[in-house]
Amino acid sequence: MxxxxxxxxxxxxxxxxxxxxxxxxxxxxxxxxxxxxxxxxxxxxxxxxxxxxxxxxxxxxxxxxxxxxxxxxxxxxxxxxxxxxxxxxxxxxxxxxxxxxxxxxxxxxxxxxxxxxxxxxxxxxHITRFYRAVQLLKREVTRPYLIEARRLTPNTRIKDVGVILDLMIHDIDIVLGLVSSPVAEVSVAGHALNGSVHEDVAAAQITFTDGCIARFLASRVAPDAERSLVVAEANQTFRLDFAREPHTEIAIYRPQPSAGDGNHVHVDRHVVFEDNPLRKELEHFLARIRQAESPIGTLEDDLRSLTLATDLMARLRASGRHATFPAVET
Ligand SMILES: NC(=O)c1ccc[n+]([C@@H]2O[C@H](COP(=O)([O-])OP(=O)(O)OC[C@H]3O[C@@H](n4cnc5c(N)ncnc54)[C@H](O)[C@@H]3O)[C@@H](O)[C@H]2O)c1
CATH class of the missing domain: 3.40.50.720 (NAD(P)-binding Rossmann-like Domain)
Structure with missing residues (x-):
């Protein structure tokens, strides 16, 4: 050619x-x-x-x-x-x-x-930076108090790293893009299954100094795929479902003042066409080489995500909560 x-x-x-x-x-x-x-x-x-x-x-x-x-x-x-x-x-x-x-x-x-x-x-x-739904969150979210990210798959193909570096790092990167406050507290637990040397399931909780709590669940031994994110702040809660590719479903819940009894919540539902985030990522890379665009996410952002992910891994190993389960008999 x-x-x-x-x-x-x-x-x-x-x-x-x-x-x-x-x-x-x-x-x-x-x-x-x-x-x-x-x-x-x-x-x-x-x-x-x-x-x-x-x-x-x-x-x-x-x-x-x-x-x-x-x-x-x-x-x-x-x-x-x-x-x-x-x-x-x-x-x-x-x-x-x-x-x-x-x-x-x-x-x-x-x-x-x-x-x-x-x-x-x-x-x-970090492909999630090129998802329209994630970009919408970055524009709309100002001070979250609770974030919950779930990324589950039945796919155990990747063997050289555990699920924190394989999957959870996507959500860590999204959360660090939404919360600028430093990390105050970290806890993590996980399991390696079927003789794997790395964790296949991990659950982590990060508390930031501004009080925001971020909870992460990642698994590559789940029975079914799930990729969802909930971001709550005082006046609105976002619920994103990434598992409907090429679309992301977004629901935005906002409490409404009501004269009568009971809670009234207004729900806005959106379906965002993601339009090939990998193509956008590679176009951005080529544009940066031509010096036509400045970086969407810096090397410092990359290092911050990796630092938190590897800190979770180190704590998991040190905690003894990195239980290894025996092979499943088939
Ligand atoms: N951004 C995302 O959403 C995303 C999704 C999947 C994988 N990944 C990342 O992509 C990378 C590859 O993952 P994958 O799922 O494609 O794995 P894979 O195992 O399917 O592919 C890896 C390929 O690299 C080849 N390879 C091995 N040694 C090599 C060498 N020295 N030089 C060149 N090639 C070599 C292997 O033969 C294999 O074909 C990993 O770092 C993974 O974390 C990112």
């Missing part, structure tokens, strides 16, 4: 579930040319070559030796993000690293420092 020559030459590193979404979006974007896919797995490379018509490579080094790449999405397993991203930044490549940016804060800080040193964009794939 002939690359669209005036456009950013991009690569996708890791052509699994998420990398294929990135590759498909880049292929369709007028401002990008997908020139390479890297994956050590031969079947993943064959799929990419046939599907996107780009060059495929076994390793980042082989790609860098063979072709010129300006930007790359890093969608390899999380435990490899630091090594892969370091190699790309050192070669002068702008990177979009899937969330979580790394498995610990020190590695994430190193990458942030390297991207600044090399003058390259580093964006973290």
């Amino acid at each position: 002939t690359p669209k020559s005036t456009h950013t030459r991009v690569a996708v590193i890791g052509a699994g579930v998420m990398g294929r979404y990135h590759a498909a979006v880049y292929t369709a974007l007028p401002s990008a040319s997908l020139v390479a896919v890297v994956d050590p797995d031969g079947a993943a490379r064959d799929y990419a070559a046939s599907q996107y018509g780009c060059d495929v490579f076994e390793s980042v080094d082989a790609m860098l030796a063979a072709t010129h790449v300006e930007a790359a999405s890093v969608a390899a397993p999380t435990s490899l993000h630091h090594a892969v991203s370091t190699r790309l930044l050192e070669a002068g490549v702008h990177i979009l690293v899937e969330k979580p940016v790394a498995t610990d804060v020190a590695q994430a800080r190193e990458l942030a420092a390297l991207s600044r040193l090399r003058g390259r964009v580093m964006q973290v794939g």
